[in-house]
Amino acid sequence: MKKIEAIIRLSRFERVRDALAAIDIRFFTMTEVKGFGLQKGEHLTYRGSSYDADYIPRLQLEIVCPGEQVEEIVATLIAAARTGEVGDGKILVVDVEQMTRIRTGETGIEAL
Amino acid sequence: MKKIEAIIRLSRFERVRDALAAIDIRFFTMTEVKGFGLQKGEHLTYRGSSYDADYIPRLQLEIVCPGEQVEEIVATLIAAARTGEVGDGKILVVDVEQMTRIRTGETGIEAL
Amino acid sequence: MKKIEAIIRLSRFERVRDALAAIDIRFFTMTEVKGFGLQKGEHLTYRGSSYDADYIPRLQLEIVCPGEQVEEIVATLIAAARTGEVGDGKILVVDVEQMTRIRTGETGIEAL
Amino acid sequence: MNEALFTANNLWMLVATTMVFIMHLGFASLEAGFVQSKNTVNILFKNSMIISIGLLTYYMYGFNLMYPGVNEGGVFGFGGFGLSLPAGESGDIAYAAGAYTYWTDFIFQGMFAATAATIVSGAVAERMKLNAFLIFAFIFLSVVYPVTGMWKWGKGWLDAAGFYDFAGSTLVHAVGGWAALAAVILLGPRHGKYTEAGIRPIPGHSMPFAALGVFLLWFGWFGFNGGSVLSANPLTVSLVFVTTALSGAAGAFTAFVSSWFLYKSHDLSMVLNGILGGLVAITAGADQMLPMQAILIGGVAGVLIPFSVVLFDKWKLDDPVGATSVHLVCGVWGTLAVGIFGSLAGWQQLWIQLYGSLAVGGFSFAMAFLVFWLLKKTIGIRVSAEAEKYGLDVAEHNMRAYYR
């Protein structure tokens, strides 16, 4: 069981959601996060001072899946989330030791 | 050292918190997340169009603990977070390589 | 490839950000989280009842880095985030199996 | 009476009407600010509907129940359905001796009417069923408010007895406050408010909206009290402005000081309630007081607020916006104060104020209790625990108040 964590652009969310649905990924969790870094955030002004927001608002998706599905999901995410411009984001894969469905107590693949 | 990530219903938070306190889990971290999926979110209307929110607001708890405590915590979480209805959520267990307490620099079990 | 997850005080964010920049950590992701625990949150009053908020607002930083950089980053985080008072937070290190840059599809160290 | 003075008088009554109207926005903002964000649409919805119901019922029969023009000195009278402009001079300058027109009379009084129900709206927030509340508001505005109003302002028995209530500390505020108390008793507290571990405050979701509401209410109160002069008489209206302003200011100040002594905290919600307490308290005698007396009346109200909020909480009477403390406690205090301070002060007057206040309060409480009790036994007055957890906005309205 693996957990895929993808950090994507706000503006690509609908595309990614639909692409995931198309390959039958039925559940995922989303968190609003802030991406800090050299990328420089939005260029803003306020009362005459202009500044770069030091972060860009981003979305982090977490998808738990069987190991063998990782490749397909990552490929799907890349296809849907990519603009080709700097700032498209990253995808991590982390190992999950155990997954349990709260409703039934099932673990492993059945819990998905 | 393991990290338990539980995604639960908003309405079960108080129960879960109290149940964790009862087995002496003294610290955890909570994030507000959105659960997307087939579950369908709330049924909403706005200006005469009705629609299903495509997500349900949920809470994600992160609890770091020694490996041997995982079973107890997971069981506690299930007991407290369960309603038996679809949408109760999931519990993941992920391996943590190292944990450090910022205040003291201690690592490992002492850092808990 | 490792992922460092640090839970820090709100008030230490600017210091941490600058310290990371100083050791050339160019990107990280931040989430606003709530730390629950024995620490007791802020002491609040409302309409004559006083109570302790059961959480403290905290920031969670996620930094992905090559394994050999972990030590330096953790040390930097501790130096910058530490006040010495209870409630300074924790740092976790988790193993990342794979990292992909969405823009290019590169994986591994190049994706950083 | 000349045309120009008639025009100026009537103009003031109309301007005062718009200011009383704004009080509905004040209540809506205050209550919205003092509830959780998940119940915000619900409270805004109730407040919107209350104005609508208030004006329509007052048009249909409320006005003629409250000012029946018959049965002077009695307990009930009815002047017929709807409105119709009296013919000839009596529908114009002669209607109120050049103070206002027939239409002005109706619309000024109509704006007052809905206020009493709004007070209840805040007290039952976050847990009451929408349909039960709307039915209650309808009955309350149809029966309770105009009838008790008639007792005094409609020249009924309390008026004959010498009871004094200038602008409604009793007839509006305490009437609403007693009904709120009945509702709170029957409804029970919000889940999680009173736990074994003690009182767990459920803070309102937006202090800016709460403060906005209080400032708007204060603004509106100049029309509420100032318009109750029922003409633009320069000296009386300006005195009422002075007493209204100073009483609110004193309420803020003493609520600030007393809540600092009591709880060692600079609690904005207490100061805001202190302002309102001062305003409610001065309402009964705003035209009878000197400035210093207004300060005393408001100052006492500002001290009553923190004590009474805590007392109601100790009795497990859960009132999310503090309506009972503000409108009931300070309404009674203000009514009694007419017998203690100002030009009417005296034991005789105090006694009349006391039994007038009890009579009106008792009737309002009993009727509200009855209505709520009947509703409870039939359609139910409380939403399910699940709906309360989830919030009334989604449960009752399929909406959220905020989106990013």
Next chain:
Amino acid sequence: MNEALFTANNLWMLVATTMVFIMHLGFASLEAGFVQSKNTVNILFKNSMIISIGLLTYYMYGFNLMYPGVNEGGVFGFGGFGLSLPAGESGDIAYAAGAYTYWTDFIFQGMFAATAATIVSGAVAERMKLNAFLIFAFIFLSVVYPVTGMWKWGKGWLDAAGFYDFAGSTLVHAVGGWAALAAVILLGPRHGKYTEAGIRPIPGHSMPFAALGVFLLWFGWFGFNGGSVLSANPLTVSLVFVTTALSGAAGAFTAFVSSWFLYKSHDLSMVLNGILGGLVAITAGADQMLPMQAILIGGVAGVLIPFSVVLFDKWKLDDPVGATSVHLVCGVWGTLAVGIFGSLAGWQQLWIQLYGSLAVGGFSFAMAFLVFWLLKKTIGIRVSAEAEKYGLDVAEHNMRAYYR
């Protein structure tokens, strides 16, 4: 005419002016509440600039285009640039037979002017370029509003024909509504609103601000309609208050009931729009109706709202704040209602109301269409898809509306 009556009359017109001013805040709040948070600065910016542009253009030539004082019965007239106080008595008490001064005349009418453009502002929200909108507003307020206004209020051909529009159901609201329709057609819907899977509502980000806006608009409407009496005449102004209040109340009530029957939901946004619909509808005949007729007019408007909102959506005409339903549909309805109810009712009047409404509406729609079309062909009227996704606040203003 005596000095005192002149003073009272003029005073009412000035107070009414401030209430019309507050309507701009009402619109700004309502529209801000009904858009997404990422477009909030943009809508506030537009509403701030519209007042500025409206007042300045009205000073420079708008007032003298709308009230040229020449070419009575015609379609166009111009009284010269700027303002200058008529000399002697005719600049003082004699200017309007003791009802108001020259300056009052200008400032009251000037506050009205900007309203029409504000209506468009809401309809084009969340996707229109700022500079294109400001140019449109400038042209619209310079040409369309004063010219159609002149037709009736400036003693032009519609006035001669017997068309009646007391306070502007047609001349203000429908004029704005028709222009909004033209804009919405040329602009197209927001991305993601009409998908293959059906209509995906894009809920407004703050119901409290939306409700605040509606209450403030209602408040302001007492000045908008009451001030349109153009004196403080006690009986007429107070009647207008009554009809205005009851029509809004009825609109709320029927919108509540009909949206419950239609959608089984207690939709706050519908009730708020219902109030506005009732207010827009009574505006044309607020001084001609009895209370019951005002209730009927408002009640019909409250039913029209949910149907028309859904209809415009079915036609894929995307109007984030419902401006077309409120101002266009109910504006036309209110104009026609003058021929159906009240003291002017009759087939002849209904016919005049109909063609007056069409003439004004046609001109406004055509001109607005032309201007938007020219703008579209030149500088473009729509922001890029990327800017729309990201929100106009950052894309056009380099700002955000909210920070933690």
Next chain:
Amino acid sequence: MNEALFTANNLWMLVATTMVFIMHLGFASLEAGFVQSKNTVNILFKNSMIISIGLLTYYMYGFNLMYPGVNEGGVFGFGGFGLSLPAGESGDIAYAAGAYTYWTDFIFQGMFAATAATIVSGAVAERMKLNAFLIFAFIFLSVVYPVTGMWKWGKGWLDAAGFYDFAGSTLVHAVGGWAALAAVILLGPRHGKYTEAGIRPIPGHSMPFAALGVFLLWFGWFGFNGGSVLSANPLTVSLVFVTTALSGAAGAFTAFVSSWFLYKSHDLSMVLNGILGGLVAITAGADQMLPMQAILIGGVAGVLIPFSVVLFDKWKLDDPVGATSVHLVCGVWGTLAVGIFGSLAGWQQLWIQLYGSLAVGGFSFAMAFLVFWLLKKTIGIRVSAEAEKYGLDVAEHNMRAYYR
């Protein structure tokens, strides 16, 4: 003088009083919108208490310090504690030759009083200790505002010298602005505002509340300036409405244009400050200007704003809401403008305006500096760095402004 005119005049003064009252809500909203959300309760608390302190001190001695009725042409006078209605006719129609009553005089002036302290409140936001601020406000309202006010409005030496300040560009706004400057100097900037890397703006947390505040202030300004006519004189009050409206509109427009040229951005916060700048600037001569002159005065103010905001920032004078730019810079500009434009223009007048402005400003600055300095040396004026980081809401009030 007849009763009807007296009634109309007095009515206007009372209505204007309520509009000045609303300015306090305007300030509270504007300042709340321009601070970070963690300091919102604090700013609302301060604004609530300022009204209370302002009204109570003005009742106790402020009114009789500012209008002592003795020592005409002097620098100080005191008419005794408290208020008491003059006996007989002189407490009624004869008090101000039929313009207003004694009570009206007090309450209108009392509402003005608190304004000056509110201006300081915004400038010291986000870092000043609550108790130190309240003590400052108490002293400032007890001593500085009424004394400088007496110099001109209380028939003191500046009045005798021919200084003109119609509604308080200097006596209210610049007095507050100079005190704000003193406070900002002694207090120092917020942490993190001026870094080695340059100026790091700390954006306000809610543009909707900021815009709401500005619109409410504009609304209130019609009462602030219009009421300063001190009667309902039709021609003068309506002229004041026109100049006030046009100056604000012009300020918005030129702030829009100039901030576009300077920063290539459509900065809402600049446009909002531009409106206020125009309003402050016209205040000194609102009854002396023709419309075009009002536009010029407001237009210049709108250009001054973006320059002065940036200049203060360059000098590291950290003023979160721009109070110094709006009230000090534009207050001085408006005072001088009376010598440049309008019926009083002339070198002689300009000179008097200049030294009057400097005299009042110098006294206000010096006194405020002294008080802040004493407070700094004793109880301290600045919260701890930790409290500033955490926010004053929790640190000083144990509350948060927002909950979900």
